[in-house]
Amino acid sequence: MSDTKTILLANPRGFCAGVSRAIEIVNRVLNKYQGQKIYVLHEVVHNKHVVMDLMSKGVIFVEDINEIPQGSIVVFSAHGVSDDVLVRAKERSLAVFDATCPIVEKVHRKVRKLSELGEEIIMIGHKGHQEVEGTLGQYLNPNGGMYLVTNAQDLSHVQVKDPNKLHFVTQTTLSVDETKQCIDEIKKLYPNIHGPKGPDICYATQNRQSAVKNVAKIADIVLVVGSKNSSNSNRLKEVAIGAGCEAYLIDDYQDLSDDIIEGKNKIAITGGASAPEYLIDDLIEYLINKGYKNIEEIGTSSEKQNFLMPKGL
Ligand code: SF4
Structure with missing residues (x-):
């Protein structure tokens, strides 16, 4: 590996199958019910840019199901809802599209x-x-x-x-x-406790953490593209720091200041499971303009997970 200014792209990174499906569900609902108000309970995925993009298409985000008028159309976010929310949705005769990750x-x-x-x-x-x-x-x-x-x-x-x-x-x-x-x-x-062989941590979280751990070992700094309320993005930053590298969680390249990258030859980039790839492309372009002309992919992505759409979409 050369000592010239280099961008190291962690692989895999960015969108997982559950996030892609959740965003696709909202887009299909928008398409199917054009002209009607579409509500989404909580941020459909924890990413500022995804939410702003859907708001620009007319989606109304609410934090409490009681804010949604009787008989409306609602999408539940990828994070899932409690039984109580399902009961209240029924009481309000809401048409529910559930984007909970499988x-x-x-x-x-x-x-x-x-x-x-x-x-x-x-x-x-x-x-x-x-x-x-x-x-x-x-x-x-x-x-x-x-x-x-x-x-x-x-x-x-x-x-x-x-x-x-x-x-x-x-x-x-x-x-x-x-x-x-x-x-x-x-x-x-509790020696007699029952549970799965490993934790319920999903494939996407595991793969992104493993990739960032590897890249953090050879980078001078790790930039994690993701929002502050994104759990898996925060974990990526922590894993990079745990591997001995300086790391920052940024929503997009505009969060970056020159002093953060000052003197850093090898900048690693990853994206949380809810971070769109175009934000990473923007960051790469920004860094290219700062002289980071060399780009290397570190790791391989062989994720083939795909989830079915809910009935009716
Ligand atoms: S991070 Fe994992 S659990 Fe969450 S939406 Fe993606 S695949 Fe599903």
Whole structure:
């Protein structure tokens, strides 16, 4: 590798299948119901540019289902919703198109089944994140219990009723390494706990973290394109820092200042699963104009995941 000013592109990066599907669902709903108001509950994916683009096409984003008028059309975001939101959508006679990522939906199904059985669950995830709220909201059995922990320290607050009928699930966009450590701690405390072989972290999160870890080892700085509220983008920045590299999370090239890249020969770029590729192209163009003429792809992308559209679209 040369010492000339180089851009290292982490591979894979950017859009995952769940995000592509969610955005496509909103676009198809817009197309199918032209002239009608289309609501989306929460940001369909956590990216400022995606949301602004859909707003410019007329989409109305709301944070509470009660803001949506009776009988309207609504799309649920890729992060999924709680059972309570589904009930309220029915009460308001909303026409629902569900853009919940099928990987999140799989975790929902697991939680609903365990709730019916009255078995307890420890969920590893970030309090307040929409995906976590939606997953916790699948557990309805008052005789069981579902407990949220962010890390092993939180386990001291958990009071399990029956450690032999205990399971764990995880948010899909966590740090792979931190979550493995947390699961190890949980298993020490509850040796009979049931769970998947690995965490529920999705293929896209795992692949992007692995790619950024590799590129961070040879770069002088890592730029992660993604929004501040994007969980998987934040994790990419943390993984890069954990690999010993300076790293920044930026919405687009306009967030970049000259002093950040001053003296850096090798600039690595990755994008969170909700970051459109055109933002990365803009960043590359910006850096080319700053003298970074050499571009290298690091890693290979062999992702073939594809999800079906919901019925009616
Ligand atoms: S990051 Fe993973 S869980 Fe989230 S939408 Fe993409 S594929 Fe689905």
